[in-house]
Amino acid sequence: MKRILGLKFSHYGQIYFFYCDDPFIGRGDRVLAETGQGLGIATVMTLAERLPDDLPPENVREVLRKVTDEDLVTVEENDTLTYDAHRFCEARIRERQLDMKLVDVEVLFDRSKLVFYFTAPTRIDFRELVKDLVREYHTRIELRQIGVRHETQMLGAVGSCGMVCCCRRFLRKFVPVTIKMAKEQNLFLNPSKISGICGRLLCCLSYEQENYDIFHSSCPRLGKRYQTNRGPMKVLRANMFRNSVALLTDANEELELTLDEWQALEPRRPDAPPRPEGGEVRTEGKPAASRTHDELMVVMADPETIDDAFADCDEADQAGLDALGDAESDNAEEGLRPRKKRKRKR
Structure with missing residues (x-):
């Protein structure tokens, strides 16, 4: 029976699951595995009994073998190549005055591809940069834009x-x-x-x-007046840690009641519309849309097709090679950016 190993290819990377036939590979060992991009060396993090429910078994690859001494020598050479490629790319960025920041460089184990991770606040044209990298290293080059996170x-x-x-x-x-x-x-x-x-x-x-969503769904609205069995009351504050609300009575007396005690008073708002049947809680506002980094630019170039790929690229085709700023996808998550004031009509 094949074993299931959870591998991590980088310190900050995710855990990917692979099949393994070698019974002597355990947690902490370094192995050689084939990914969708190429060969890579990973560290065994977990020994799983079964695959995750959202991972089809046909999409799981197999571990090739345990890392040997020759592989470790290749890793050291790749680390040196990574350092040199980082310096070379930064020099070309400064020379061509591109508004982008190189973050990291990744060299696949078999050197079939070099991946350059960068950030850019605006749209840029790095066609000449790609040509420089391909002519220097004679391998596939991938420029992948990432967000600030x-x-x-x-x-x-x-x-x-x-x-x-x-x-x-x-x-x-x-x-x-x-x-x-x-x-x-x-x-x-x-x-x-x-x-x-x-x-x-x-x-x-x-x-x-x-936890806050659950608390606010059963908590009365702050600043509103409610009619209860003990008379009208106004909600002043809510404390999630105590699971309580602070109330102000008509006698100008402040009370602090738990949510169970508050519900026992049968609160109701005189001006509120009747609640729908089924007791569903009405939520305020709309949930925030999930924004991903799918809009960020990824460009790949091959030494054999680099000249033909950029030969007839005009201004209209440039949009396909420009980098999209990650600020566009992150601003929606922020809510901190100042908005332009609209002029009021008199």
């Missing part, structure tokens, strides 16, 4: 909490973080306080958001 994940940093950033330590997939989360958690809307090193909203705002 992935940049921090690759480089690593220390957060405001004094710990290494979550994206570097354990986060492998980014979820949308909105300014609404900060508002519901009663945080001060100061960008310097609720933003991370990457300049985006803190990823940890989403950790407890589910």
Whole structure:
């Protein structure tokens, strides 16, 4: 029976599952596996009993073998090539005055492809840069644009909490973080306080958001007046940690009741429309749309077709080679960018 291994190809990468026939490969060993891009060396992180439910068995590849001493020599040579390619690409970026930042370079084990990760705030034309890289290394070149969150994940940093950033330590997939989360958690809307090193909203705002959603779904609306068995009351504050609400009676007396005690008063709003049958809770607003980095640019070039690919590229075709700024996809998650004021009609 084939074993199932969870492999990680980089320190900040995700865990991918592979089949393995070698019974002597265990956790912590380095193995050679074939991926969709090419050969790569990975570290065995877990020994799984079964595949994840969302992973079809036919899509699972097999581990080739355990890493040998010759493979380790090749890894050292690739590390040297990575360093040289990083310096060469940065020099070409400065020479051509491109508004882009090179973050990292990845060399596949068999050197069949070099991947250059970069960030760019605006649309740029790096056709000449691709030509320089292909002519220098005579292999397939891939320029992959990443967002600022992935940049921090690759480089690593220390957060405001004094710990290494979550994206570097354990986060492998980014979820949308909105300014609404900060508002519901009663945080001060100061960008310097609720933003991370990457300049985006803190990823940890989403950790407890589910608890806040459950609490606010059963909590009365703040600032509204309700008619109860003990007379009219106004909701002043809500405390999720105590699971309570602060109320103000007509006698100007402040009370603090738990949500169970509040529901026992049979609260109702005189001006509120009747609730639909079934007791469904009406949620305020619409959920934030999940924004991914699918809009970011990925360009691949081959030494045999590089000249033909860019020979007849005019201004109309340039859009297919320009880099899309990651700010466009991240601004929707932020909510911190100042909006242009609209002139009121008099």
